[in-house]
Amino acid sequence: MPLDEAPQNGYMDVPSGKLAAVVTYLEMRTFPEPLHDEADGASEFQLRHVARPELEWYRSLYRAVGENWLWSSRLAKDDADLLAIVRHPAVDVHALTHKGRDRGILELDRRRFPEIELAFFGVAPELVGRGAGRFLIGRAVELARSFKPDRFWLHTCTLDHPKAIGFYRQAGFTAYRRAVQILDDPRVAGYLPRTAGPQVPIL
Numbered sequence: 001m002p003l004d005e006a007p008q009n010g011y012m013d014v015p016s017g018k019l020a021a022v023v024t025y026l027e028m029r030t031f032p033e034p035l036h037d038e039a040d041g042a043s044e045f046q047l048r049h050v051a052r053p054e055l056e057w058y059r060s061l062y063r064a065v066g067e068n069w070l071w072s073s074r075l076a077k078d079d080a081d082l083l084a085i086v087r088h089p090a091v092d093v094h095a096l097t098h099k100g101r102d103r104g105i106l107e108l109d110r111r112r113f114p115e116i117e118l119a120f121f122g123v124a125p126e127l128v129g130r131g132a133g134r135f136l137i138g139r140a141v142e143l144a145r146s147f148k149p150d151r152f153w154l155h156t157c158t159l160d161h162p163k164a165i166g167f168y169r170q171a172g173f174t175a176y177r178r179a180v181q182i183l184d185d186p187r188v189a190g191y192l193p194r195t196a197g198p199q200v201p202i203l
């Protein structure tokens with residue numbers, strides 16, 4: 001609803017079967033120097049560019065990273081729509097690899113260049129807080145910078161990990177916009193099991 005039609009303050013009921021989230025947009029217009037500790041090749045994490053992602057692989061990794069946080073936008077897409085995105089020449093899908101397994105995702109969307117969007121970013125739950133995120137955001141910034149964009153941006157919401165905004169600000173992003181999002185609860189819609197994201201009750 002446009003702001004001029006919405007009440008400025010107050011509460012608005014969210015229908016059952018829907019979720020509400022506050023979305024924060026963050027951007028980077030000047031790029032920080034690379035982190036030296038990421039460049040020494042000794043990291044327990046690696047980045048792997050997946051040039052032609054298979055749908056089963058992509059959906060499985062997306063769920064491994066995002067199920068706890070109720071990520072669903074990519075699960076709601078049919079095969080043709082999803083392939084058109086993840087195999088688009090201006091969409092770069094990378095996996096973070098740990099002990100030989102793909103446990104994190106970094107997806108850059110350059111379709112609206114000279115802007116680049118960090119479209120999906122995160123690590124599997126067992127790696128949260130263990131330096132994988134820091135490794136991955138360093139790589140994301142380096143990759144984006146190599147294309148010389150006007151800006152590099154992302155959005156995160158209150159369904160995501162509670163440290164996500166602080167993490168992105170620490171990495172050099174600045175918040176510039178906020179929105180309220182209403183969306184289908186993916187557990188009710190059938191994209192995720194009803195046990196996913198227990199921190200957000202199903203209503």
Ligand SMILES: CC(C)(COP(=O)(O)OP(=O)(O)OC[C@H]1O[C@@H](n2cnc3c(N)ncnc32)[C@H](O)[C@@H]1OP(=O)(O)O)[C@@H](O)C(=O)NCCC(=O)NCCS
Binds near residue numbers: 123124163164170
């Ligand atoms: C958000 C997320 C990526 C953070 O990753 P993480 O693994 O918890 O973070 P790490 O342990 O690697 O690093 C965190 C630390 O590095 C710091 N850091 C991150 N990038 C940095 C940078 N470029 N320079 C300096 N410090 C940095 C952080 O501020 C934080 O500092 P702390 O140790 O004092 O807490 C992770 O929680 C996650 O994947 N969550 C699930 C999915 C999600 O919510 N994604 C984000 C929404 S799109």
